[in-house]
Amino acid sequence: MRILVHLNSLELGGTQINAVDFAHELRARGYESVLVGDRRSAGPGPSLYDYACTRDVRIEAYEPEPGMAAHARQLKRMAEALGVDLIHVYGMWGAARPTYWGPSRFGRLPWVQTVYEMSVTPVVHRHMPLVVGTGYLVDELAARPGRTILVSPPVDLTADSPEGAEGDGFRTTHELGDGVLMGIVSRLDSRMKAVSIGVAIEAMRDLASTGATLFVVGGGDAESALRAQAGAVNEAVGRQVVRLLGPSSDPRPAYSAADIMLGMGGSAARALAFGKPLIVQGEAGWSELFEPGTANALARSSYWSPDRPADPVGDLVRIAAPLIVDDSQRRELGRFGREFAVERFGLDAMSDRMAEFYAAAVGSYRRREWILDLPREGRRLLEKIGRLLRGGLRGPGAGGDLG
Secondary structure (H helix, E strand, O other): OEEEEEOOOOOOOHHHHHHHHHHHHHHHHOOEEEEEEEHHHOOOOOOHHHHHHHOOOOEEEEOOOOOHHHHHHHHHHHHHHHOOOEEEEEOOOOOHHHHHHOOOHHHOOOEEEEEOOOOOOOOOOOOOOEEEOOHHHHHHOOOOOOOEEEOOOOEOOOOOOOOOOOHHHHHHHOOOOOOOEEEEEOOOOOOOOHHHHHHHHHHHHHHHHHOOEEEEEOOOOOHHHHHHHHHHHHHHHOOOOEEEEEOOOOOHHHHHHOOEEEEOHHHHHHHHHOOOOEEEEOOOOOEEEOOOOOHHHHHHOOOOOOOOOOOHHHHHHHHHHHHHHOHHHHHHHHHHHHHHHHHHOEHHHHHHHHHHHHHHHHHHOOHHHHHHOHHHHHHHHHHHHHHHHHHHHHOOOOOOOOO
C-alpha cells in the first residue's frame, strides 16, 4: 500500500520528525510512504532532510503552484504519477484543501489528516478520518462524523533511551562544565515556544546560585531575541548560565547530557524516554513537574497548557530549585518517566495503530463523505467572494484565487 504523505514543513520539528519515524517503521508493515513537502519551508541550517537521512527515508521537495486551485491540480498530478492508494496530510493548513479539491475530488482517492496542534479549528473537514495527538481532543470531537483516533506523537524507545547517545561528549564539546544541566530542545518559534523558553532563561537569574546551567538546542524566528535575553541574564549573573547552542539534526546527545529537561509536546515525551526528570512548560509560561500525581493529566494534555500564571518565572524557580539540589529525586523521577514512556507512547505500538488506521481509512472515505463536506467548502467560497467584492468596492488591487 502506497501513501502520499504531505508534510506540514521541512524544518526540524516534532510533527515532521514523527512523520519520518512513522514512514520508517511502517515499511515492515507493508506500507510505502512517499514524503513530500514545500522546499521553501526547509530554511537555513539543519533541516528535516538531515533527520530523514538517519532513518533512510527520502523526502521529495517541490514548490507549490500559487493559488489553491493550481495547487490542487498539482497534487492530483503528483498522486497519479506515484500511483498512491491514500493521501495523508499533516497540519491544519497547507495541503488540506488542495487535497480535497485535487486528488481526492469526488472521493476518487481517500485521504486522512493528522492534527498534532492542541486544538482543531473549524477549517478542518469533518468527514475524513482524523488523527489527533492529545487525549482531550478525542472527547471534544466525539460528535464528529469522520473517525477520530488518538495516536500519540511516538518516541523510538530504542534510539531514545538512558543507554543511548553519549551525554559526556555533548558536555565536553560545548564546554558546559560539571554542574547540573537543565536542557530545552525545541523550535525557537515566536508563536508557541518563545514565551516558555524566555521564562526559563529569566529563571536562571535566581537558579544561577545553585551552580546549574541551562542549555537550549534549536533554531527559529525567535532565536535572535532569545539570544539577546540570554546575554542580558549571563551578564547580570557574571557567568554563562544560559547557553543557546543552535539547531541539531540529532539532539539525542543533548537529552542524554541533561540532568533535568524542560519542554512541551513531543520534546517532553522524548525526555521521558531518556529517563530524565521533566518540567512541563505551557505556551504562556506555565510550569508543572512530571511526577506520579500529575503524569496522567499531563499526558492527556500532551505535556502542554494554555494557562497564563501570574508569576511564571517564580513558579519555575520554585519547581526547579529543589530538583537541582536533590540527585536522588532526579533519579527516581527519571526512572518513573522512562517506565511511563514505555507503557504509553512507544513508536512500535503507535506504528501498529497507524497501520490499522490506514487500512480502515481506504474503505471508509468515498464520494459520499466528500460530498458531505461540500457545504462547508461552499461557505468558505462565499466568504472569499464577499471579501473580494468588498475589496473591489474599496478600489483597485483586489483579486486572487477563489480557493
